[in-house]
Amino acid sequence: MPTPPVLLLDGNAKSPPEILGHKGHGIDLMRGNGLPVPPAFCITAEVGARYRAEPAATMDAIWDDVLDGMRRLEAATSRTFGREPHPLLVSVRSGAAVSMPGMMDTLLDLGVSDAVEKALAVEGTAPFARDTRRRFTGWYQRIVGSTAPDDAFLQLRSAIEAVFASWDSPRAVAYRTHHGLDECGGTAVVVQAMVFGNINANSGAGVVFSRNPMTGAREEFGEWLPGGQGDDVVSGTVDVEPIAALRDQQPAVYDELIGAARSLERLASDVQEIEFTIEDGTLWLLQTRAAKRSAQAAVRLALQLHSDGLIDEAETLQRVTPAHVETLLQPSLQPETRLAAKLLANGLPAGPGVASGRAYTEVDAAIDAADRGEDVILVRNHTSPDDIHGMLIARGIVTETGGATSHAAVVSRELGRAAVVGCGRGVTESLAGKLVTVDGNEGEVRDGSLQLSAWSEDNTPELRELADIARRVSPLRAHTRGDYPRLERHSEAAVRTAMASGHGDVVSANPLLAMLAAIRLREDT
Amino acid sequence: MSELTVLQAVRLKGRVSPVDLAATLGEDPNDLAAIVDRLTRSGLLVDGKALRVSPYGRARLDELLTGERQHVDKAALSAAYGDFRAVNAEFKAVVTDWQLKDGHPNTHEDTDYDAAILARLDGVHRRVTPIIAAAATQLPRLSRYAAKLQTALDKVSAGDPVWLSRPLIDSYHTVWFELHEELIIAAGLTRESEANSGDAQ
Numbered sequence: 001m002p003t004p005p006v007l008l009l010d011g012n013a014k015s016p017p018e019i020l021g022h023k024g025h026g027i028d029l030m031r032g033n034g035l036p037v038p039p040a041f042c043i044t045a046e047v048g049a050r051y052r053a054e055p056a057a058t059m060d061a062i063w064d065d066v067l068d069g070m071r072r073l074e075a076a077t078s079r080t081f082g083r084e085p086h087p088l089l090v091s092v093r094s095g096a097a098v099s100m101p102g103m104m105d106t107l108l109d110l111g112v113s114d115a116v117e118k119a120l121a122v123e124g125t126a127p128f129a130r131d132t133r134r135r136f137t138g139w140y141q142r143i144v145g146s147t148a149p150d151d152a153f154l155q156l157r158s159a160i161e162a163v164f165a166s167w168d169s170p171r172a173v174a175y176r177t178h179h180g181l182d183e184c185g186g187t188a189v190v191v192q193a194m195v196f197g198n199i200n201a202n203s204g205a206g207v208v209f210s211r212n213p214m215t216g217a218r219e220e221f222g223e224w225l226p227g228g229q230g231d232d233v234v235s236g237t238v239d240v241e242p243i244a245a246l247r248d249q250q251p252a253v254y255d256e257l258i259g260a261a262r263s264l265e266r267l268a269s270d271v272q273e274i275e276f277t278i279e280d281g282t283l284w285l286l287q288t289r290a291a292k293r294s295a296q297a298a299v300r301l302a303l304q305l306h307s308d309g310l311i312d313e314a315e316t317l318q319r320v321t322p323a324h325v326e327t328l329l330q331p332s333l334q335p336e337t338r339l340a341a342k343l344l345a346n347g348l349p350a351g352p353g354v355a356s357g358r359a360y361t362e363v364d365a366a367i368d369a370a371d372r373g374e375d376v377i378l379v380r381n382h383t384s385p386d387d388i389h390g391m392l393i394a395r396g397i398v399t400e401t402g403g404a405t406s407h408a409a410v411v412s413r414e415l416g417r418a419a420v421v422g423c424g425r426g427v428t429e430s431l432a433g434k435l436v437t438v439d440g441n442e443g444e445v446r447d448g449s450l451q452l453s454a455w456s457e458d459n460t461p462e463l464r465e466l467a468d469i470a471r472r473v474s475p476l477r478a479h480t481r482g483d484y485p486r487l488e489r490h491s492e493a494a495v496r497t498a499m500a501s502g503h504g505d506v507v508s509a510n511p512l513l514a515m516l517a518a519i520r521l522r523e524d525t
Numbered sequence: 526m527s528e529l530t531v532l533q534a535v536r537l538k539g540r541v542s543p544v545d546l547a548a549t550l551g552e553d554p555n556d557l558a559a560i561v562d563r564l565t566r567s568g569l570l571v572d573g574k575a576l577r578v579s580p581y582g583r584a585r586l587d588e589l590l591t592g593e594r595q596h597v598d599k600a601a602l603s604a605a606y607g608d609f610r611a612v613n614a615e616f617k618a619v620v621t622d623w624q625l626k627d628g629h630p631n632t633h634e635d636t637d638y639d640a641a642i643l644a645r646l647d648g649v650h651r652r653v654t655p656i657i658a659a660a661a662t663q664l665p666r667l668s669r670y671a672a673k674l675q676t677a678l679d680k681v682s683a684g685d686p687v688w689l690s691r692p693l694i695d696s697y698h699t700v701w702f703e704l705h706e707e708l709i710i711a712a713g714l715t716r717e718s719e720a721n722s723g724d725a726q
Contacts, residue, residue: 385537385706401720405617407698410620415692
């Protein structure tokens, strides 16, 4: 029997992410385990793929099922879509089989009209109703490209079409090309009852990680925005609080959230990144996915999950890629060093690299300082053509205004300087004279001259532990010393040749990298 | 070669050797030496490791630029700058796409990708040429920028892509950045106000 085009995500959809999308799959998983998730249904990725070939016919074919899904949401919430006195608002979100963060479109707060705004003002407050409508109008215009009609079902239909179509947006296509993802297929769409982090002071939105995804430390990590909606948190345009602030403000809800994060980590056998909203003191989980992580965290988390008994040895080695290890062997700003230093400014990463020095705000003074042998960071409101000589002697560049395509960004990249642009007004004053570190990868300026360091296969305990595991799993056992044939390089070709010659044990300068390559070669054959 | 033209060229370069100054102005170095010498002796230019404009010279230049704007059609220059802003956004996107591919440094191994960007650069050049011509009806010295952009574009088209965005040479981006500065001044604006309003980034 073919999969129905629309599936209720009540914990019984039980279809793989290829059908539900990772978002729908995560919601179904959470609901199936009794976690608090607003009711939702999913239009499958198969429909998304059909839509790309025949948009109008596909929408017509599934529309009755969508309406049926809406009736289920109305029944579950005791609310009515697009109608007072208790209106139901929904979000319409994209969800491909593979997470493509920020690449496709999402709309929130659908179902607003004049009458609904009035009803929201009665249920909440007038500012809440206005804020919600303002958000909806903005989303709708930006993503659908026209003014929102009053009819909620017309809004819904256009929103679903826009989300389906965003699979073919240039940035989504570029993302898939870059990550070598399949061009066929399409996105699933999740329609979910809205909960409101903007309704009162007991509300808000945030993101929590079940462990720290930067350092790999066994501690909760995340961001919390009182009075905000989820899109505020991910947009990076407002100042959010660390998740610890929620513990102080709403301890019981915080404990429930952390408990949920732990369960989800166990269910998925991986560290989770969870979007949540608190509506008037009630916790709602909106999405869960495997957390994006730094190379450092990838290694530490794999070892922790293994020692916690959540993954076996073979899986532990799958969680760490050769690229992670290669990254760790290069000198870089270690996340624990970075996070321990005070954040002085942040903006857009415009030129990769990390550089430290004293902040100068005038070109002539900067050039004089560099002539004296100082390491200089040039900080400007904006850059003019004649700033080039200051940029040339600077190790890093910071601007108050400007985007990733600004003249400052263009020139920084040409010169190979670490650069952070668009840090906001007042940064020249606040940084002037300070010893700072510009992190052009993260888009941050931190206090002090931070040292770069690298991991090594010989001396870093985590890599040695991983190599011990690899020697029990890999078809090729690589050692730092011993009476074995020598593997001169750890490239895939060299490892393949060694395996083809029947070597079981070799000596290598990078035993872990050699074994990670060997394990992956075995899977390919 | 007027005092304004020389002071403005030195100011836009920040610091510049006499040879490079002659090259960017398209002047014979020997002819230029006399003017530079005069401006240096009167304290408008400082002659160290490279030439630069003194604070006194900067004030004098601002005076000359204000004088230059007295007799122009302000609406025509504002309109030219408005047109420039639109094509500026596209140009900066072109350069950024040339430098970065999918967020990573462009290795220039994908010739189709690079060719598509260079085709966009041709489009930018076709759009900016009439804008410069319109501005030059008011400030004739701006017509030099069209010639300098053309020279850089010819070098890029001849297969030498460093002339697209390398700083410190009169690459397409260098000339464009200076032209942008000229048009901001010509429209009676400042780069700071423009930067803070999001237009001169």
